[in-house]
Amino acid sequence: MLASNVPTTLFMQAKTHTLLLHRFCSRLGLIAALLLALGANAQPNNWSEIKTPSSGPASAIGSPGNGCLAGAETLPEEGNGYVNIRRHRNRYYGHPELLRLIEDLGKTLGKSDALLMIGDLSQPRGGPMSSSHRSHQNGLDVDIWLPLATSAQAAQQAFPEGNNPPSLVSTDGTQIVSGWGKAQRLLLKTLAEDIRVDRLFINPAIKRTLCESEKENRNWLHKLRPWFGHDAHVHVRMKCPTSDKDCEAQAPLPAGNGCGSELAWWFSDEAKKPSKPTRPPKPPAIPPAACKALLHDH
Ligand SMILES: [Zn+2]
Numbered sequence: 001m002l003a004s005n006v007p008t009t010l011f012m013q014a015k016t017h018t019l020l021l022h023r024f025c026s027r028l029g030l031i032a033a034l035l036l037a038l039g040a041n042a043q044p045n046n047w048s049e050i051k052t053p054s055s056g057p058a059s060a061i062g063s064p065g066n067g068c069l070a071g072a073e074t075l076p077e078e079g080n081g082y083v084n085i086r087r088h089r090n091r092y093y094g095h096p097e098l099l100r101l102i103e104d105l106g107k108t109l110g111k112s113d114a115l116l117m118i119g120d121l122s123q124p125r126g127g128p129m130s131s132s133h134r135s136h137q138n139g140l141d142v143d144i145w146l147p148l149a150t151s152a153q154a155a156q157q158a159f160p161e162g163n164n165p166p167s168l169v170s171t172d173g174t175q176i177v178s179g180w181g182k183a184q185r186l187l188l189k190t191l192a193e194d195i196r197v198d199r200l201f202i203n204p205a206i207k208r209t210l211c212e213s214e215k216e217n218r219n220w221l222h223k224l225r226p227w228f229g230h231d232a233h234v235h236v237r238m239k240c241p242t243s244d245k246d247c248e249a250q251a252p253l254p255a256g257n258g259c260g261s262e263l264a265w266w267f268s269d270e271a272k273k274p275s276k277p278t279r280p281p282k283p284p285a286i287p288p289a290a291c292k293a294l295l296h297d298h
Pocket of ligand 1: 133141
């Protein structure tokens with residue numbers, strides 16, 4: 001009897017331990033969840049949590065890297081000559097002037113079977129994002145992919161989250177290897193010659209290709225700023241609209257077309273192996289006061 005009770009007792013003990021362990025783990029999970037929630041509250045990304053633009057007149061506030069956007073307009077998922085991809089990110093809000101620019105580009109350059117693919121603009125009220133961009137904060141920035149889409153449906157299916165259009169540039173960053181043609185050149189030229197556009201960020205290899213191929217009018221190359229990445233899309237930045245008094249204009253671009261020593265630097269050993277920063281990192285920028293008000297205006 002006793003002998004037969006031993007395994008039963010052990011089984012009961014083991015069961016009790018398992019139950020206690022299960023409860024302990026559940027509590028641990030609960031505590032972890034609470035800590036995570038507290039952590040999230042300690043450093044909230046409130047700009048991403050806001051789902052609607054503010055009412056009232058549109059105004060780009062602050063700079064693209066430290067700003068926000070009042071009275072944003074919503075870019076439709078599809079328009080004349082363009083399609084907006086990755087709508088689930090909820091970054092399809094912009095200053096009305098940015099939407100007019102996109103619409104004008106679509107009408108001028110897009111075709112029913114060759115649509116411009118529009119990427120991220122800003123969040124409903126701009127502000128910092130949780131991923132992908134440090135700028136795009138004041139409603140004046142937009143990413144436009146360099147490949148064109150044969151249809152809106154094809155674009156949405158071909159490039160879901162995490163699957164970008166292929167890079168146009170070789171892995172060593174020195175030259176264009178595919179995907180470049182008249183349409184891509186025309187897109188960049190049209191944007192650069194638009195008086196509303198302040199600057200365009202593009203891969204150095206793409207700028208170098210244009211510096212070599214443009215023989216007559218090279219003035220428009222001035223607005224093409226070489227930057228890391230940007231090998232399958234161009235980042236478009238508009239000028240501050242004249243009516244937006246809280247918009248901070250960026251420092252003017254250097255004179256000239258930027259095809260000389262400035263561009264050459266991007267292919268130097270120094271550019272490939274950036275030296276470690278000698279200065280301590282800058283403290284986070286203080287958001288403009290008007291942005292704090294906009295964030296809490298529900
Ligand atoms: Zn961008």
